[in-house]
Amino acid sequence: MSAGVLTAKVPGRRGILPGFSLTMGLSVSYLGLIVLLPIAALLLKASGLSWHEFVVATTSPRALAAYEVTAVSALEAVAFNAVLGLLFSWVLARYDFPGRRLLDSVMDLPFAMPTAVAGVALTAAFAHNGVFGQFLEPLGIKIAHAQPGIAMAMAFTSLPFVVRTLQPVIEDLDLDGEEAARILGASELQVFLRVVLPVIAPALIAGVTLAFARCLGEFGAIIFIAGNRPFETEIAALLIYIRLEEYDYGAATAIATVVLAVAFLVMLATNALQAWQQRYLDKG
Amino acid sequence: MKKGVVFAAALGLSLAPLAVQAQPADILNVSYDIARELYAQLNPPFQAQWQKEGGQSVEVRQSHGGSSKQARSILEGLPADVVTFNQVTDVQALANRGLVRADWQQAFPNQASPYYSLPSFLVRKGNPKHIHNWDDLARADVRVVMPNPKTSGNARYTYLAAYAFALEKFGNDQEKAKDFVRKLLGNVPVFDTGGRGATTTFVERETGDVLVTFEAEVNGIRKEFGADKFESIVPPVSVLAEFPVAVVDKVVDKRDSRKVATAYLNYLWSPEAQDILARNYNRVRDAKVAEKYKAQFPEVRLYTVELFGGWSNIQKVHFAEGGILDQVFEKR
Numbered sequence: 001m002s003a004g005v006l007t008a009k010v011p012g013r014r015g016i017l018p019g020f021s022l023t024m025g026l027s028v029s030y031l032g033l034i035v036l037l038p039i040a041a042l043l044l045k046a047s048g049l050s051w052h053e054f055v056v057a058t059t060s061p062r063a064l065a066a067y068e069v070t071a072v073s074a075l076e077a078v079a080f081n082a083v084l085g086l087l088f089s090w091v092l093a094r095y096d097f098p099g100r101r102l103l104d105s106v107m108d109l110p111f112a113m114p115t116a117v118a119g120v121a122l123t124a125a126f127a128h129n130g131v132f133g134q135f136l137e138p139l140g141i142k143i144a145h146a147q148p149g150i151a152m153a154m155a156f157t158s159l160p161f162v163v164r165t166l167q168p169v170i171e172d173l174d175l176d177g178e179e180a181a182r183i184l185g186a187s188e189l190q191v192f193l194r195v196v197l198p199v200i201a202p203a204l205i206a207g208v209t210l211a212f213a214r215c216l217g218e219f220g221a222i223i224f225i226a227g228n229r230p231f232e233t234e235i236a237a238l239l240i241y242i243r244l245e246e247y248d249y250g251a252a253t254a255i256a257t258v259v260l261a262v263a264f265l266v267m268l269a270t271n272a273l274q275a276w277q278q279r280y281l282d283k284g
Numbered sequence: 285m286k287k288g289v290v291f292a293a294a295l296g297l298s299l300a301p302l303a304v305q306a307q308p309a310d311i312l313n314v315s316y317d318i319a320r321e322l323y324a325q326l327n328p329p330f331q332a333q334w335q336k337e338g339g340q341s342v343e344v345r346q347s348h349g350g351s352s353k354q355a356r357s358i359l360e361g362l363p364a365d366v367v368t369f370n371q372v373t374d375v376q377a378l379a380n381r382g383l384v385r386a387d388w389q390q391a392f393p394n395q396a397s398p399y400y401s402l403p404s405f406l407v408r409k410g411n412p413k414h415i416h417n418w419d420d421l422a423r424a425d426v427r428v429v430m431p432n433p434k435t436s437g438n439a440r441y442t443y444l445a446a447y448a449f450a451l452e453k454f455g456n457d458q459e460k461a462k463d464f465v466r467k468l469l470g471n472v473p474v475f476d477t478g479g480r481g482a483t484t485t486f487v488e489r490e491t492g493d494v495l496v497t498f499e500a501e502v503n504g505i506r507k508e509f510g511a512d513k514f515e516s517i518v519p520p521v522s523v524l525a526e527f528p529v530a531v532v533d534k535v536v537d538k539r540d541s542r543k544v545a546t547a548y549l550n551y552l553w554s555p556e557a558q559d560i561l562a563r564n565y566n567r568v569r570d571a572k573v574a575e576k577y578k579a580q581f582p583e584v585r586l587y588t589v590e591l592f593g594g595w596s597n598i599q600k601v602h603f604a605e606g607g608i609l610d611q612v613f614e615k616r
Contacts, residue, residue, distance in 0.1 A: 060605075062614060127489040145474045145491070228432060228475040230613045241477070242434040245352045246605060247377060 039260070046253040057243075057251035058258050065231040066239045067258070073147060073235070074215035077154035078162075078208050085162025085207060086200075092163070093170035107164070110157050118156055119224030122149070126225070147233055149225035157221050158211035165207030169200050202274045209270040213263040307544045310343040314364035316351040316371075316437065316527075317478045318501050323368070325560050330551045334544065342544050350478045351437040358383065358532065365536050365545040368529045368552075370498075371437035372595045375528045388530045397526035398552035399566040402584060403442040404499040405517040406486070406506070413493045417519050418449040421494065422467040429492035431482040432475035433609055439475075439482075440603065442496045445523040447602075448587040452521075466612045487514075498525060503565035503580070524586040527566075 046054065057063070092104055110118065124130050126144040128137040133144060143149045173196065181191045219237040227233040236259050243252035315323060327344040334342050347354065347362070355374040358364045359381060367384075369375055375396075378384040389395045407415050413426055421428050433439040443465065450464035451457075476482045479497055486495035487509050494517075495502070502516050529549050536542040551557050558570040562577040574581075592598045602608045 062610070123489065127491065129490045144489070223477055224481070227473055228477070229472070238477075242432070243605070244356065245350070245435045246603070247352075247356070248605060251605065 042253050042256060042260070045249055046257045049250045049254055053250065054254050057254040062230055062234075063236075063239060063255055066234050066236045066255075069147065069150065069232070069234060070216060070236045070259075073150040073154055074212055076151040077158060077215050078212045080151070080155050081159050081162045081211050082204065082208050085159060085166060085211075086204065088159075089163045089166035089170055093167050093173075107160055111160050115157055115218065115220035116224065119153055119221035122153055122156060122221070123225045126152070144225050145227040145233070147226075149227075150222050150233060150235060153221040153225050154215040154218055157218055158214045161211040161214060162204070162207035165210065166200060166203050169203040173199060202277045205270055205273060209266055212266060216259055216263050307338075307340060307342070308539050308541045309341065310345055311365035311541055311545055311548060312345045312347065312363060313366050313368055313548070314347045314354050314358060314362060315368045316354065317348055317480055318438070318483075318498070318504075319368065319370075320346070320348050321504070322500075322561070322564050322566075325564070326552070326557055329556060329560070330548055333551065334547060344548065350435060352377075352435070363535050363539065364532050365539065365541050366529065366531055366549055368527065368549075369437070370525065370527050371440070372526060372528050372589070373599055374437065375530050376595065378530070378532065383532055383534045384530045385533055389528070391531070392529065392549060393553060394569050395526065396528050396530060398529060398549075399527055399558070399561045399568050401498040401500045401525045401527070401566055402518075402522040402586060403438075403445045403496055403525065404502045404522065405519060406495040406497070406502045407493065407515050407517055409513055409515060411515055411517065415494050415517060418446050418468075418521070419453065419464075421446065421471065421496070422464055423471075426471055426494065427473055427492040428468060428471045428494055428496060429474065429482050429486040430472060430496045431478055433603065435477040436479060436482075438479040438497055438501075441498075441523055441525045443469075443602070443609065444589070444592065444598070445519075445521075445587065447608075448523055448591055449521055451591075462608060462612055465608075469612060499567070499581075500565040518582045518584055521585045521587065524588045 049057065088107065092100065092107070123144050126133045126136070126149060128134065128144070130144070136143060141148075143152060177195050178191050181195045186194065217237065219235075219241070222235055223238055226235060226238075228238060236255060240252045240255050240259075243249075243255065313323060313327075323344075323346050327346070331342055331344060334340065347357075347364070349357075351369045351371045351374045354362075354364075354367070354369070355377050358367065358378060367375060367378065372389075375384060375388060379386055379388055385391065392398070405415060407413070413423075414420065415426065420426060430442050431439040433443045446468050447461055447465050450461035454460035454464070473491060474482075474485050476485055479501060482495060482497060483501065483505060485491050487505060495505075499516075499518065506514050506516060529552065531542065531545045531549060533542075536545045552561070553569065555570055555573060558568040558573040559576075562568045562573050562580075565580065567581055568574050568577075589595055589598060592601070600607070
């Protein structure tokens with residue numbers, strides 16, 4: 001996952017694996033069969049629509065509202081996770097304390113848990129009669145069956161992406177640099193902003209991007225906690241599902257194509273940003 | 285699970301030349317979401333009967349989910365021998381693509397619908413909001429729980445019942461009927477994707493004042509969660525909800541299971557099966573059984589889908605993209 005982050009090129013390392021052509025061939029055919037083929041099928045189905053039909057399907061007011069709900073919630077979720085993920089990975093990488101291994105494993109739970117289970121559990125906790133909901137609702141804070149619930153479900157399922165991307169990088173951080181900065185009189189804030197952050201930033205960005213892409217596609221956890229009301233709490237993935245229920249495969253794949261394209265563009269932009277940053281770091 | 289079924293079926297097909305048997309040892313019944321418990325009760329007596337009459341054992345396997353989703357799975361290759369749906373349109377979708385014969389509604393009695401039900405109300409104990417009829421659901425102080433009409437057959441009947449009620453109330457004024465349905469849908473805080481999801485929202489999350497779902501489900505909930513917590517309110521008018529069944533011709537011809545599949549569906553009309561259906565609060569066709577359970581089914585005046593010009597018309601005018609449902613949803 002963090003492959004693109006720290007690709008220090010060790011000379012001669014390539015020879016460890018038996019036969020470049022074999023491994024490369026396997027990777028490419030796997031990627032082709034399992035990842036690209038279904039996506040190609042999706043695009044093919046969408047291409048059955050005329051350009052006009054495609055535009056109508058993807059830019060209906062309801063679809064636009066669904067993109068907005070999805071994107072805004074995803075941004076909220078990753079903003080939250082950027083801060084919290086940094087904190088968690090810092091704690092896990094830098095400190096040794098009783099229960100650290102346990103906490104480390106718990107961090108993976110959102111990966112392992114069926115997202116629908118997560119959705120049901122979050123809804124139960126934040127509904128007005130739930131463990132948290134009963135205290136929040138009297139204060140006028142509505143989470144289940146409202147937009148904040150969507151952001152919360154997204155944050156829940158995407159947190160490990162940030163933590164698991166950042167943690168190894170923080171573990172590998174050279175403490176000498178920080179020490180040197182302190183000796184030279186830098187404040188703790190300066191050490192963090194000038195010494196630590198530039199090194200971990202690519203990993204942070206990578207993690208946040210992965211989390212964002214995950215949020216765009218999340219379905220199982222969200223449909224339980226969102227109100228699923230059109231224009232208010234209806235996410236793009238649900239609209240795709242609804243179009244399928246109408247046997248409208250064309251419109252469903254058209255909307256799916258838009259979501260997929262956005263996720264892909266975000267990934268691409270991040271990779272470019274990382275490559276640029278890597279060059280910058282290598283020079284420095 | 286469904287993948288498992290497909291895989292098992294694929295395995296079964298590849299082994300087929302080895303095993304020579306008249307009728308397969310199992311059939312797959314693909315059904316709607318809230319029929320799990322019902323068919324769990326119906327299958328064992330059928331299996332016993334088939335064993336007794338033909339001397340062959342058969343296992344009826346079940347798959348449950350939203351009716352439209354199930355139909356789509358079959359279109360995509362789920363080898364269902366029979367379907368037992370809650371939506372005429374979903375069987376029709378199979379017929380349109382040649383999996384089910386075009387005149388499937390004539391293949392069995394009662395338009396191929398062995399039992400029927402109607403959208404009905406479940407309210408909290410004592411009926412604190414005094415909900416008795418459809419216009420109470422459009423009141424500003426009432427929160428209504430129902431699934432999404434776009435994803436749930438159950439909710440489509442609810443929508444139609446409300447619309448039919450409004451048409452009658454406002455002397456066939458379409459605009460006023462739309463407005464009525466708009467208000468009603470505006471009172472729904474959560475649109476779950478299926479009937480069971482809505483039940484959970486109403487019962488477990490204690491959300492809403494009234495749950496609108498099939499009469500059978502309403503009474504099932506009272507049995508399951510306590511008759512002391514909820515009250516069943518059957519509105520004076522509602523819409524007839526048929527539960528159509530069909531043999532999936534393409535599959536049974538391939539698997540050579542037509543005989544057992546047809547016998548299975550015919551069994552649903554037997555007095556024994558009708559009794560089980562009625563015990564589960566479904567309204568049945570058998571006059572004797574209906575008489576026996578008369579007390580649990582209040583008189584209701586039922587609109588039929590013919591009021592709307594049949595299912596294909598309903599689909600076009602109300603539920604298709606840009607139809608009345610979308611218009612009502614979008615101008616809230």
